[in-house]
Amino acid sequence: MRKPEDKFNNDKKLKLRKGLWSPEEDEKLMKYMSSDGQGSWSDIARHAGLQRCGKSCRLRWINYLRPDLRRGAFCPQEEHLIIHLHSILGNRWSQIAARLPGRTDNEIKNFWNSTLKKRLKNTTVTNSTSSSLNNSDSASEQIRDHVAGGGTIFPVLHEHVDIDIMATTSLCGGDASSSSPPFTSMLCPSMLTVNRFDPFPHQQLNDPCDISGGAQFRFHGGIGEGLYGENHSDMFGLEDNNIRNWNGESLRMGEWDFEGLMESSFPNFLDFQFQ
């Protein structure tokens, strides 16, 4: 046992709040995390004066209050990255989130289920009238199968890629040559070998693509220019034999099963040519 239950747990049994967080609760948690943010989550919940279980506090912090969160709409680049990562990793949202700076697994999961899945399904239906799509994940499964078989996702997705690349310029602002790169530069090989990403990238970047002032990342136009400015920090979190998630924690549980696949699939990704 990590820590014996103490008298506090008798108190907490009175009643724990559930449901949406109030601004006051947010403030309490924020204040506590910024000053004494240590210990187990149940400790934090108690000491911050919250009538919440530790689990709820953890979730609130990770998904909403964390200062390094990048909030707002997903950039087209992020969308493409999610699609590709999902094609490789499946519903391993935490692993996908670990490669998208400032995004949470919950956010990505919601985005996938509410937006991308439908869009991909439509695209796939449009592109392959011969195949039937009976279950809700068939679009991503088709993509995954395709990637696993050595292909790229682009034959399936090229229609909306064209659209999104067009949209990139207006959505992300800045000059199109630097902030709206084609995929070939977005996924340049250097991204696969450089440093793991900085957990607080907003401290060193000023990105026109940023929407809300949270964590940021940028895409440069040229091969050899990496992400995260001068650092070439790796949004894919690949470095040596160590990988960390967005909280800076080491990943566990067979995640390396996917890293090889990740690396081997990205060169295929680069085969794509814009029309």
Place this chain on the structure above:
DNA sequence: AAATCAGACAACCGCGTTAGT
């Protein structure tokens, strides 16, 4: 203007894993 619907997002729940005793 009110009712309904759909999409997006926030939060909870259950389960597997980790780690301390």
Place this chain on the structure above:
DNA sequence: CACTAACGCGGTTGTCTGATT
């Protein structure tokens, strides 16, 4: 080694909000 609290993840549900009728 067994037990158990804490943690982390993915699936699911609940709530809110804007669009449509």
